[in-house]
Amino acid sequence: MIHNVALLFDIFPFTGWIETTALSVWVRESPSLWAFPFVLILHTVGMGFLVGTNIALDLRVLGFAPRVPLSLFEKFFFVMKIAFFINAISGLLLLIAYPTKALTNPLFYLKLTLIAFGLAQTWMILNQVIRKPFVEMKGIPAKAKVVAATSLVVWAGGVTSGRLLAYTYKHLLAG
Amino acid sequence: MSPLEIWLRSTYLSQMMHTWWAWPTAESLHFFGLSLLIGTVGLFDLRLLGFAKQIPLIALHRLIPWGIFGYCINVLTGLSFFVGEPDQYLYNPSFQIKMVFMSLAGVNVMLFYLTMFRRVRVLGPGDDAPLPARIIGGASLVFWIGVMTCGRLLTFFRPPAFHWCPWC
Numbered sequence: 001m002i003h004n005v006a007l008l009f010d011i012f013p014f015t016g017w018i019e020t021t022a023l024s025v026w027v028r029e030s031p032s033l034w035a036f037p038f039v040l041i042l043h044t045v046g047m048g049f050l051v052g053t054n055i056a057l058d059l060r061v062l063g064f065a066p067r068v069p070l071s072l073f074e075k076f077f078f079v080m081k082i083a084f085f086i087n088a089i090s091g092l093l094l095l096i097a098y099p100t101k102a103l104t105n106p107l108f109y110l111k112l113t114l115i116a117f118g119l120a121q122t123w124m125i126l127n128q129v130i131r132k133p134f135v136e137m138k139g140i141p142a143k144a145k146v147v148a149a150t151s152l153v154v155w156a157g158g159v160t161s162g163r164l165l166a167y168t169y170k171h172l173l174a175g
Numbered sequence: 176m177s178p179l180e181i182w183l184r185s186t187y188l189s190q191m192m193h194t195w196w197a198w199p200t201a202e203s204l205h206f207f208g209l210s211l212l213i214g215t216v217g218l219f220d221l222r223l224l225g226f227a228k229q230i231p232l233i234a235l236h237r238l239i240p241w242g243i244f245g246y247c248i249n250v251l252t253g254l255s256f257f258v259g260e261p262d263q264y265l266y267n268p269s270f271q272i273k274m275v276f277m278s279l280a281g282v283n284v285m286l287f288y289l290t291m292f293r294r295v296r297v298l299g300p301g302d303d304a305p306l307p308a309r310i311i312g313g314a315s316l317v318f319w320i321g322v323m324t325c326g327r328l329l330t331f332f333r334p335p336a337f338h339w340c341p342w343c
Contacts, residue, residue, distance in 0.1 A: 033328075033331070037327065037328055037331050040327050041323070041324050041327045041328070044206075044209075044323050044326075044327050045320055045323050045324070047206065047209075047210065048209050048210050048212075048213035048214070048217070048323060049213055049214075049217060051207075051210035051214065052209075052210040052211065052212070052213035052214020052215070052217060052218075053214050053218065054214070055210060055211055055214040055215075055241070056214040056215055056218055056238055056241075059238060059241060060238075064237060064238060064241070065234060065235065065237035065238045066237075067231065067233070067234035067237065068230055068234045068235055068237070068238075069229070069230065069234075072227060072229050072230045073230075075226065075227035075229075075230070076218060076221075076227060079218070079221065155210070156207055159203060159206045159207050159210060160203040160206075160207070162206075163199065163202050163203040163206050164199055164203065166199075166202075167198075167199045
């Protein structure tokens, strides 16, 4: 039986199997604050730094804080990388804890798409603006500003679709 | 229920928070506001600590109004949650500790502007912030991460399972 139009095959046997693994059971059911709550905290703090640094970058490209040298903004990409790493790991653990909940919700795929889109835009800004020395003299191209403005919307959408996962799921567990 | 809770629950805002859309919308805004705050204040704190030292602090400070904007979003959405379900927050140890972190962060900000801002604003590329300013920057990061941690832990310490009321 196909449970979700976004999926071409029945994923319940697969997600149901993940839910029986020791890691999934531990993250989901352990009463320890170091299990589910800690993973959730990591995912939130990581989001703050990843999305936050991207917002700061977009604002800079749009013309705010003009005295911050664009080339030096690359230093903050280190913060983004650490935050992304934390969120990839914590996100994977949350997915392993509740695979059915996420994979049967179209918003989960929207969230992943928006993150991929947001990261691609960040990469574009890095290569087309931050690493182009002439931009500092000639001004930021209008195209880059469009990318930065779109990026703000994309990250806001990513945060929103992530937050809505808690309210819009159809199936919590396969079992 | 205390008179305060009864009154809060009778308000229009409290009723509105129980519509199908209000709570999820406010939550989404709360998380976006959080990102605005961390992306501006958090980066400024990192610079105080000596990260990305070639960026003049005063240049980075121009992003702080966006952090204040995020803070305002979060105060408004946070108040909406509180008015929507007052007892879930009032008697929640995680919420009480979150408010302690919020207060510490507030005092920290005041300390910064009253004692350090004059010395920090004149610093150029490559200059180290004075030690007290660095301590304030580090404390700011700890306090805001504390606020986020307690915010996330709220759900796990809710009444009736938990009922903390030191003032009762």
